[in-house]
Amino acid sequence: MTAISETADVTTRPDYPEAGADTASPRLIKQVRERADRTFRLVSSTGGVIVLAIMCLVGIFLTVNAVQAIAAVGPVEFLTTQEWSPETNHFGIAAVLTGTVLIALVALVVALPLSLGTSLFITEVARGGFQRTLVSIVDLMAAVPSVVYGLWGLAFLQNNVIGFAKWLSTWFGWIPIFAVDGADPANPLPNNALYGSSTFIAGLVVALMIVPIMTSMMRESFSRAPIGEREGAYALGATRWGMIRSVVLPFGKGGVIGGTMLGLGRALGETIAIYLIISPIFAINFHILQKGSNSVAALIALRYGESNGFTMSALMAAGLALFILTMIVNFTASTIIGRSRSGAESEA
Amino acid sequence: MKTLFSARTENHDEPDLVEHVQQPGGLVADNISAWFGDHKVLDRVSLSMAAGEVTALIGPSGCGKSTFLRILNRMHEMIPSASLFGEVRLDGDDIYAPSQRITSARRNIGMVFQKANPFPAMSIYDNTISGLKLAGIRATRAEKDLLVEDSLRKASLWDEVKDRLEQPGGGLSGGQQQRLCIARSLAVSPRVLLMDEPCSALDPTSTRRVEETIESLRGQVTVVIVTHNMQQAARVSSQCAFFLAAQNTPGVIVEYGATEAMFAHPQDDRTSDYVNGRFG
Ligand SMILES: Nc1ncnc2c1ncn2[C@@H]1O[C@H](COP(=O)(O)OP(=O)(O)OP(=O)(O)O)[C@@H](O)[C@H]1O
Ligand SMILES: [Mg+2]
Numbered sequence: 001m002t003a004i005s006e007t008a009d010v011t012t013r014p015d016y017p018e019a020g021a022d023t024a025s026p027r028l029i030k031q032v033r034e035r036a037d038r039t040f041r042l043v044s045s046t047g048g049v050i051v052l053a054i055m056c057l058v059g060i061f062l063t064v065n066a067v068q069a070i071a072a073v074g075p076v077e078f079l080t081t082q083e084w085s086p087e088t089n090h091f092g093i094a095a096v097l098t099g100t101v102l103i104a105l106v107a108l109v110v111a112l113p114l115s116l117g118t119s120l121f122i123t124e125v126a127r128g129g130f131q132r133t134l135v136s137i138v139d140l141m142a143a144v145p146s147v148v149y150g151l152w153g154l155a156f157l158q159n160n161v162i163g164f165a166k167w168l169s170t171w172f173g174w175i176p177i178f179a180v181d182g183a184d185p186a187n188p189l190p191n192n193a194l195y196g197s198s199t200f201i202a203g204l205v206v207a208l209m210i211v212p213i214m215t216s217m218m219r220e221s222f223s224r225a226p227i228g229e230r231e232g233a234y235a236l237g238a239t240r241w242g243m244i245r246s247v248v249l250p251f252g253k254g255g256v257i258g259g260t261m262l263g264l265g266r267a268l269g270e271t272i273a274i275y276l277i278i279s280p281i282f283a284i285n286f287h288i289l290q291k292g293s294n295s296v297a298a299l300i301a302l303r304y305g306e307s308n309g310f311t312m313s314a315l316m317a318a319g320l321a322l323f324i325l326t327m328i329v330n331f332t333a334s335t336i337i338g339r340s341r342s343g344a345e346s347e348a
Numbered sequence: 349m350k351t352l353f354s355a356r357t358e359n360h361d362e363p364d365l366v367e368h369v370q371q372p373g374g375l376v377a378d379n380i381s382a383w384f385g386d387h388k389v390l391d392r393v394s395l396s397m398a399a400g401e402v403t404a405l406i407g408p409s410g411c412g413k414s415t416f417l418r419i420l421n422r423m424h425e426m427i428p429s430a431s432l433f434g435e436v437r438l439d440g441d442d443i444y445a446p447s448q449r450i451t452s453a454r455r456n457i458g459m460v461f462q463k464a465n466p467f468p469a470m471s472i473y474d475n476t477i478s479g480l481k482l483a484g485i486r487a488t489r490a491e492k493d494l495l496v497e498d499s500l501r502k503a504s505l506w507d508e509v510k511d512r513l514e515q516p517g518g519g520l521s522g523g524q525q526q527r528l529c530i531a532r533s534l535a536v537s538p539r540v541l542l543m544d545e546p547c548s549a550l551d552p553t554s555t556r557r558v559e560e561t562i563e564s565l566r567g568q569v570t571v572v573i574v575t576h577n578m579q580q581a582a583r584v585s586s587q588c589a590f591f592l593a594a595q596n597t598p599g600v601i602v603e604y605g606a607t608e609a610m611f612a613h614p615q616d617d618r619t620s621d622y623v624n625g626r627f628g
Pocket of ligand 1: 427
């Protein structure tokens with residue numbers, strides 16, 4: 001049967017004449033909103049608009065203040081210069097931005113397995129009171145101020161990690177990022193100072209700071225993996241790890257990515273702990289185990305006190321670069337999460 | 349269940365999936381009591397489920413049918429407060445014995461749940477053979493293709509999905525998902541298949557398909573099915589057990605026997621009332 005018959009330019013559907021011409025077009029539906037709904041819309045949209053406005057204001061403020069400095073050296077110069085000496089009109093963010101990214105990457109490489117393990121342990125292994133205790137300890141870790149982490153890293157962690165850093169550079173020094181200039185593997189008593197205040201140690205401390213927030217997000221998403229699917233896997237003879245791999249991890253993928261990006265964002269912006277630990281240098285240093293590192297936020301904290309006018313504008317420019325980097329990370333994160341959700345949540 | 353790979357192995361002498369093709373197993377529940385915390389829900393229940401036969405468990409809501417079924421493949425112990433007494437023997441071996449692995453017990457005694465639970469993000473193809481992967485069994489692409497088709501055919505789903513095997517399992521309709529779960533369970537060649545109200549969320553057509561599947565499994569797999577549908581019990585099962593829990597007492601088996609006899613001439617008044625729809 002043909003559903004549509006065409007006579008002249010009128011389409012009739014179905015194809016018997018009594019039905020007449022198809023003149024239907026979608027009608028407009030006007031919705032009258034309830035009072036409570038109107039109030040709710042007003043309040044919630046006000047909140048949203050205010051947050052958005054503040055974000056824009058920060059961006060505009062930074063841009064306006066940064067223009068002077070960036071114009072003085074030119075954007076290319078600003079992105080590629082390693083030194084930071086606005087007084088002599090010779091400055092750029094190449095070293096500090098690289099340092100920021102390196103510290104954040106070290107932090108992420110350490111924090112990702114740690115928080116994955118912790119969150120899986122909490123959701124899949126620990127039970128009852130032990131589970132609740134662990135959850136609150138992790139949440140407590142998130143509440144410790146970063147200056148405390150910084151002090152602890154400086155006074156305790158650094159001394160205890162230098163041995164490991166030495167071991168790494170001795171055995172894996174052939175990998176460029178683990179090399180340490182001036183280290184002599186033959187010397188049984190190498191100079192400890194070579195290994196202190198490095199990107200690695202700063203990254204380690206930042207890792208400890210971002211583990212709690214990453215763990216919380218991953219734990220949240222893992223714990224929502226449906227019991228039905230879990231039992232389905234077990235009923236096929238899965239081991240606990242098999243069940244985790246086929247049910248919990250795919251389900252929690254969005255949470256893992258989201259948590260990681262949140263951690264990365266925080267690591268990029270971390271200031272005081274890094275400021276306390278690194279010994280600032282203004283040269284790109286890919287040797288993460290070697291003394292000397294830098295970060296945008298630490299630079300601002302370091303130079304802010306003595307700045308005015310043009311030097312302040314230079315710091316604003318550095319801040320703007322960090323702001324943009326964080327925004328990119330967050331937008332990437334939300335796109336990835338958005339995309340990964342579509343697969344996992346197509347349950348009927 | 350033996351037919352699929354036997355022809356092929358005569359040409360190849362490597363050990364492969366054939367090892368996992370098995371005879372139906374006889375299942376015996378011996379003196380089972382079960383508790384959730386202090387709450388006793390089953391009291392000294394014994395039941396023998398003959399190899400290759402279909403046994404139906406019927407009874408009013410809350411009398412412990414699901415609990416009993418979950419005890420048969422060690423799913424009961426997943427619930428933290430749950431405990432039990434008694435033995436479940438698969439061809440004479442107690443599956444709760446310390447020497448028995450929980451994973452092999454569950455692989456031998458598969459389970460289909462009331463609510464379809466395919467792995468939603470996994471493709472239909474991968475869903476079907478997910479049991480192999482979970483058990484760490486390796487197979488070539490050709491073997492997998494064969495197994496996928498065979499399992500989906502057994503679950504009478506093949507014709508509907510053969511053109512979209514790479515699409516996610518979560519995208520199927522409810523009835524198709526349930527049949528996918530049946531296919532997934534069959535792919536690991538279980539000796540016993542437990543089904544807990546597999547059709548309660550399905551339309552009549554899907555229900556008939558599932559019943560046909562059960563019918564075709566007779567002699568290949570031992571099937572134990574919980575159902576609230578008396579006609580279904582009468583259609584698919586050869587043996588039947590009637591569970592009942594009186595007010596505030598644990599569940600027991602009131603009557604057990606050949607389905608036909610039990611529906612035609614129940615020995616117990618309560619069975620007669622239940623199968624004739626007078627309570628429950
Ligand atoms: N996870 C649990 N925790 C505590 N009690 C439970 C749990 N699961 C079941 N029970 C109790 O065990 C008893 C038997 O439940 P079960 O699910 O086995 O009944 P059923 O016969 O399958 O019922 P239905 O026909 O409604 O599915 C009920 O009293 C129920 O309240
Ligand atoms: Mg039940």
